[in-house]
Amino acid sequence: MAKTMMLMHSRTSHAAWHAAHLSARVGDAGVASFAAQLRSRFEYEFLGCSWSSESANFSLQRRGSKNLASIQATLTEERPFVTRVPPVEKSNKALAYELVQGALARWSEVRDRATPEPPTAVLLHGILGGRRNWVSFAKRLAQAFPTWQFLLVDLRCHGESASLRKRGPHSVVSAARDVLQLMGQLRLTPRVLIGHSFGGKVAMSMVDQAAKPLARPVRVWVLDATPGKVRSGGDGEDHPGELIATLRQMPSSLPSRRALIDALTHKGFSAGVAQWMTTNLKSTTGEVYGDGSVYKWVFDLEGIADMYKSYEDTNLWSLVDNVPEGVHIDFLRAERSLHRWAHEDVQRIHLAEQIASSEGAGVQMHVLEDAGHWVHTDNPDGLFRLLTPTFGGTNFERF
Template identity: 30%
Template structure:
């Protein structure tokens, strides 16, 4: 398979240039931009690279959203940057990409941080979100207030609408347009809600962070998680939902940094 040439943010660490870098992978309909405040914290101790997956952020649009394909894209970025071994952090869909990378190329992964996702097949849960984005695409809003009104026709939650609005950019015609490859995402949604790629368990150091108000990593899913990630330590963040890095940013940052600091440089 031919990898997509992904966009990425590369934040060097002046204080610790020799520390093992951290690669950050966003979730469905997210982007590297969502992680800028976290990158500033983590780059004090190591180089941090945040990636836009295919059909997201500033990366190209391309057919296929399988975890094997997205893992190949991330691996190509690592090769391009001559990153032989990295820590990997992934949230939600990005967590499944991170697990896939660790399972398929364990020699490239020093440790793994999985944020609020389990390696299981989920039920359909984004129909309203896709409908809202489609409504914005059809409505061609002139400004963000108009865009929010269109999103609100399908999504009641204002925080969710604000998150979705991060996918809007100004078009050459002056209005707002989507920057995500919505059609490709919808066409391969079954793959997105499916299990990570790979056949072997990842035996390396693993931290799984979950929100106590999120259903994405329930206790019933832990046996499947430990089958695939036998060394996983599961930590639950209080007063946090699925976007736990936004709900409890300081606790999230500190949990990740403490885990990485405990690993072999």
């Protein structure tokens, strides 16, 4: 008997989603649940669908494998992705997140456990960023790979997760544990972890904290971050540490976004970074892009300062030197990176490539040309091409 998947066709970029809360325990139990779930491989078969839109209502029923390609093509054209944004609940201390689903991905918090889980990729932002940094890129991935879903997370002290007021220490390890707990609560088994800068170290720490040996394959992409101590770039322009220090010296309330831009550019930061920082302001009315006359930060700046210090000092070379079986770690260095990639770091990664390949794991080094530290905005096409094989794709030209 064919199963049915309801696809809601939406032309809006965001859709409000209110789901029942899971009764699953989190904390250490959630982390253990995450590790246990990783033992299952995704086996997905599209059995049928019921589709509705403003102009038509009809059903498509699978009648043999020959029809599958045409059905998928129709669905991906009409419903390239769906974005779900659940409300932030302070009671369960779960991180705020956003789920971008491909046209053929079927999942919800209250799903039938007999239904196969679609392959999931988790995208993690860097210091002073937020899940919104990944939205456009995630939608592009969802359109290109319609059976996948992409989980975008606000890390502790950032975005909507800042309101949770999580206890310290605010560190790479704590941030990774938060995401593991979220995975346990959602009962999701990520097959790919993609982290930019600080988020890259969080992704590595997630693997490091999970049970070993890992009885499942997982791909980890570390975007413009080294496993060890962080080295600053040449002239220090837009350096995160200096930016945090400057922000801490500013008043907690600002009269306008323009005031922030002027203050940061006067201190020598680029106009692009100054403009980007305005996305972390909210008006007194509570609207991030409101018209109020007074603006405050949406993040916990003191907590972020602790997180960045942890990012600078956290050493995860032991993971790279001893990659668990079934894990593949890809390091991506931006051609114009703000961070110095020391020659010895690059050589050590290349050595790890040889060792890992002989032990059933993997390490690989990539260079993204024509990109600074903000790889997914500086060269999204190049990043997309590098990531395409991870999701099983080869033809990326139409996306």
